[in-house]
Amino acid sequence: MAALSKAYAQDFLAFVNASPSPYHVVENAKKLLKSAGFLELKEREPWAGKIQKGHKYFLTRNGSSIIAFAVGKKWQAGNGISIIGAHTDSPTLRLKPVSSKGADGYLQVGVELYGGGLWHTWFDRDLSVAGRVYVQTKDGNLVPKVVRINKPILRIPTLAIHLNHEANVKFEFNRETQLFPIAGLAEKELNEPAAPTTDSDEFQPLAVANRRHLPKVIELVAAEAGVDALDIRDFELILYDTQASGFGGVNEEFILSQRLDNQMMSFCAIRGLIDSLADSTALDNDPCIRMISCFDHEEIGSESAQGARSNFLPAIVKRLSGLAAEAGETASADGSAYEETLIKSFLLSADMAHAVHPNYGAKHESSHRPKMNEGPVIKINANQRYSTNSPGILLLEEVAKINKIPLQLFVVRNDSTCGSTIGPALASLLGARTLDMGNPQLSMHSIRETCGAADVQHACNLFSTYFNNYAAVEARIFVD
Structure with a gap:
């Protein structure tokens, strides 16, 4: 494993070992964001005059869900938001x-x-x-x-x-x-x-x-x-x-851990947002807002005040959609800035995926058998248990091309039941285009799970590339 790839995996291990509960996930996310210059907001306070273009912010709800965002300097009321959604809880x-x-x-x-x-x-x-x-x-x-x-x-x-x-x-x-x-x-x-x-x-x-x-x-x-x-x-x-997470396998190609589902994707979302802003000029020409949203209670259906089915994300998007940070800027004359923002936005629903199991190969569809350390998995289901469709696949594929990030495809067998994620819930709640994806792992929902160590870097790079290139790529994919 390359040194940089191992460094990403080590950073994740430090995160998961310090996060035995959703409350710890949020506390440790706050530390990462604050160290990267993000400023904390309070949802119960007015934001008038507090949000400025080119700046970075975060807020929490219930201490177990968190939203962070960075405002492009070219942002206009009604522009789109590139979003990554994940969840902080585990069985x-x-x-x-x-x-x-x-x-x-x-x-x-x-x-x-x-x-x-x-x-x-x-x-x-x-x-x-x-x-x-x-x-x-x-x-x-x-x-x-x-x-x-x-x-x-x-x-x-x-x-x-x-x-x-x-x-x-x-x-x-x-x-x-x-x-x-x-x-x-x-x-x-x-x-x-x-x-x-x-x-x-x-x-x-x-x-x-x-x-x-x-x-x-x-x-x-x-x-x-x-x-x-x-x-x-x-x-x-x-x-x-209490057993710490760590590397495994003869070449340390695995991560052996608890709570991979879904602290892995939460960490990669946070890190991807931070990495996308490493260049001090990253927001100079960005007409969008970059956002991550990590929710509690996905494992029990997301129906809570801080779950993905709550008003947490819609309320924040609504507060930002009409943002006029410069003198003379106004929202849409017909008051449709919120609706315009939603239709121009895109959500990556990031939740772990199923790697092919060597002892239970027959449980996987013959042409869709994701492998660890070979990149994030796009999850597809005709019955909309996952929200992926062609425009989303093309968008992520175009993003992945930029930095040569491998991707994989997954569908469940027709004779198996399909799990779900926050993707369908948020897609129907927001009306924004949505794609479900995640890193492949074994033993999902076990107290000890396994994933590929190199896939941490793959996901972090995919997310940072997504944020840095969303406006340009989205403009080339036409959909009514």
Whole structure:
């Protein structure tokens, strides 16, 4: 693997290892954007006079979704926007609102399934928790903190084969009763001083956190947040594998990781936008806005206030579409700047794709068998589970030609079901032209996934080239 290609892969590994939850993805995205000169906006504040041509901005919603954009110096109200959409979440297990459990002398925690994970892969892994915690400050305010317990504290043990002789034939388990991680031994807990439950006689509508959850877990979370246990009011904590992501294969041609779907595409979108602006003159002649949008909750259908089906992206596009940053500029006389912007825009829906599996080759359509390290995959489905059509394919192909970036094509077999992405949701919501694509990987939705190390650079280069050349390429592809 070439040195530059390996450097891109190493940067991704640093990102994914630092991002065990969607909240961490957004925090680390903010760090990358700020270091590249992006300024933070607040969605609840007016933007009049704040947005200027040639400048770069970002904003977040719920701490788990993020939009970043750069305004071309030739931007006019009603011009198009080149967009890349991705998602910050991955299938995982989440602590239940009341998670404290125990059986046969073990301390356990109750978990809820999030998304469509390969749940059998979560057995016998060294697990911990990460996410967002709300704490009460001394002045009574309730503020969020992003936390991560960086050591294994949980484990879901399998049943020994001696007690389950059919385990190698069919591994089955009850998701409600046999997916409880163990957290310790009850005897140890009983021998320790009882954790305080409140420091006042104030009425509590709900039991305090260390009554609803294991007190030791609350202590660890509080220590990470830098507060007292009694200051923890509520949290959204998910489980993650503490084993770090890294290179694999005899030539380090693979990345072995959790959360490739879809932190890989989120990272490449962010990096592609930043790379496209590396030249200080990149925006000088650009009539468009360059934008990335990374949403939470794709794995459960995107129907939330911060999901792709929300008004997050449409609201931001609407605020920008009529932007008149120079004196004397006006929006369209008939007030159609928003609609003009949408029809002139293009969305790359970036979500990981399925590489051909060497042990299950028959599961792949014979002429569409994506391979790792051979470039991003354009995903096509006649039933619009993916939003790709010919104008989009031609646009991406023309972009890829510029820097000689390889591309691949994928359709699912007619006798298989097809997954979907944020692409169809946003295509119908915005009416903008859309294409679905992503890097190929194996073991999608497993706790440990595999992709090609060289494909990080392929995607980053494709995205930066897309942003740098969108206006010129889009103008050559005619579609009503």
